[in-house]
Amino acid sequence: MLNIKKILDNLEFINISTDEFTIFEWKPTRSYKSFILDLNVCKQNPMSDIFFHMDKGNLKIVHIRKENLIYSAGSNIEMQFQLLEAIIEEVSIEFNKKYAVDYILSYENFSPGTFNKFEVEIDNILANFEALDLIKVINIPCMVCNAIKPLIVKKSFIKNAESYPVPIVYTHDGHAVLCFIDKNFDVRGVELVHITG
Ligand SMILES: [Zn+2]
Numbered sequence: 001m002l003n004i005k006k007i008l009d010n011l012e013f014i015n016i017s018t019d020e021f022t023i024f025e026w027k028p029t030r031s032y033k034s035f036i037l038d039l040n041v042c043k044q045n046p047m048s049d050i051f052f053h054m055d056k057g058n059l060k061i062v063h064i065r066k067e068n069l070i071y072s073a074g075s076n077i078e079m080q081f082q083l084l085e086a087i088i089e090e091v092s093i094e095f096n097k098k099y100a101v102d103y104i105l106s107y108e109n110f111s112p113g114t115f116n117k118f119e120v121e122i123d124n125i126l127a128n129f130e131a132l133d134l135i136k137v138i139n140i141p142c143m144v145c146n147a148i149k150p151l152i153v154k155k156s157f158i159k160n161a162e163s164y165p166v167p168i169v170y171t172h173d174g175h176a177v178l179c180f181i182d183k184n185f186d187v188r189g190v191e192l193v194h195i196t197g
Pocket of ligand 1: 143
């Protein structure tokens with residue numbers, strides 16, 4: 001069994017930015033690392049509503065542009081990308097529930113501390129993450145590892161799929177397998193795939 005709570009400890013940051021500046025940032029207590037350079041790469045990407053993944057050494061970053069904001073989350077490599085996506089999805093929903101963001105940002109006296117209290121929501125999301133039921137752990141029989149490997153998928157990814165089974169590439173330990181997942185989150189097939197890029 002995967003210990004999701006323990007995996008969430010690998011989170012390095014959650015950031016919400018406009019094209020110009022960061023409006024909110026969360027980091028674990030006692031973290032003084034800065035990710036400004038990595039975040040600038042995210043901002044250069046103009047595509048909306050698509051999750052982008054970056055591998056930067058021992059850092060994994062997911063980012064997405066939604067309306068006028070860029071949401072990103074980073075962790076060490078113990079995390080899986082779909083878990084980062086699930087975190088960002090929930091963060092963006094809660095952030096927009098709590099704040100009339102466009103209105104606040106258009107206000108001339110906008111001060112950078114406006115959204116600081118959102119830290120409480122982030123801590124809540126992370127503390128109760130399993131209860132939110134946003135992800136599913138699927139056991140994938142990998143023919144390369146010759147072992148069962150746990151794949152984390154976002155439930156929304158399977159639920160919102162246009163057809164089934166849904167293909168998903170599971171990259172781990174330097175190789176990748178293509179997994180086919182049906183709407184009940186059962187594995188319908190696994191194939192070895194080659195990686196390029
Ligand atoms: Zn494997």
